[in-house]
Amino acid sequence: DAGVTQSPTHLIxxxxxxxxxxxxxxxxxxxxxxxxxxxxxxxxxxxxxYEEEERQRGNFPDRFSGxxxxxxxxxxxxxxxxxxxxALYLCASSLGGDEVSGxxxxxxxxxxxxxx
Amino acid sequence: xxxxxxxxIHITVSEGASLxxxxxxxxxxxxxLFWYVQSPGQGLQLLLKYFSGDTLVQGIKGFEAEFKRSQSxxxxxxxxxxxSDAAEYFCAVARGGAxxxxxxxxxxxxxxxx
Numbered sequence: 267d268a269g270v271t272q273s274p275t276h277l278i279x280x281x282x283x284x285x286x287x288x289x290x291x292x293x294x295x296x297x298x299x300x301x302x303x304x305x306x307x308x309x310x311x312x313x314x315x316y317e318e319e320e321r322q323r324g325n326f327p328d329r330f331s332g333x334x335x336x337x338x339x340x341x342x343x344x345x346x347x348x349x350x351x352x353a354l355y356l357c358a359s360s361l362g363g364d365e366v367s368g369x370x371x372x373x374x375x376x377x378x379x380x381x382x
Numbered sequence: 383x384x385x386x387x388x389x390x391i392h393i394t395v396s397e398g399a400s401l402x403x404x405x406x407x408x409x410x411x412x413x414x415l416f417w418y419v420q421s422p423g424q425g426l427q428l429l430l431k432y433f434s435g436d437t438l439v440q441g442i443k444g445f446e447a448e449f450k451r452s453q454s455x456x457x458x459x460x461x462x463x464x465x466s467d468a469a470e471y472f473c474a475v476a477r478g479g480a481x482x483x484x485x486x487x488x489x490x491x492x493x494x495x496x
Contacts, residue, residue, distance in 0.1 A: 308472050308486030322483055369414045369482040373426040
C-alpha cells in the first residue's frame, strides 16, 4: 500500500518565478492538505482540498493556490516566488468524510523548495 | 485562537534514560491531540493520537502520552530512549468538525548521547 507521495523531492527557483508541487494521497484517502514548514519551525497549514474544492484555507496570500483532481491527487501552485517561500512543503492525506479518523493525517516526505 | 506550545526547543538525554517532552495547548474545548516525529530531511510520522476516552494513550516505538485537561497538556514520554529516537518531535492539535487542519508547535529537537 503506497503512502503519500510527493514530487519533486527538491526544487530550486528564482524570485518571481512560479512553481507547481504535486501530491498523491494514500490509497483510499480523499482529502489532501498542504503545509509549509520553514527551517526550524513547525508546519503551517496552507489549505485543504476535499471533493475537488478548497475546504479551508490558512493565512497564506493568494499567490498560493491549489487544485484537486478526480483521482484525489493534488497540486500546489505558488506564483511570484519570494525568498521567504523557501521551505519544505508537506502534503498530508486523510479521509474527509469521517469525523474522527478524518483527523488522522498521513504525511508525505515533502518537497524542499529553495528560492534564490 | 488555538495555539500549541512546546517549551523545550532542544533536549539531550543519554541512551537508556527516560524522556518527557512537554506540550501545552490553548483551546476552549478538548481538541484532538497528536504527536509526530520528523527525522532529518523527512516528512512527519504519527507517533500517537488522542481523540477521547482513556487519557493515557500508547503509540508506536514505545512512546506514550497523557492528556491532562486541567493542565491543558499532552506530554510525550518514553521509559528508555534509544539512539534511533534522535529526531524532532512536534505536538499538534485539531479542532474537530468538518475541517481537520493541524496546528503545530515549534518542535523539540531530541539528541541522544551514547
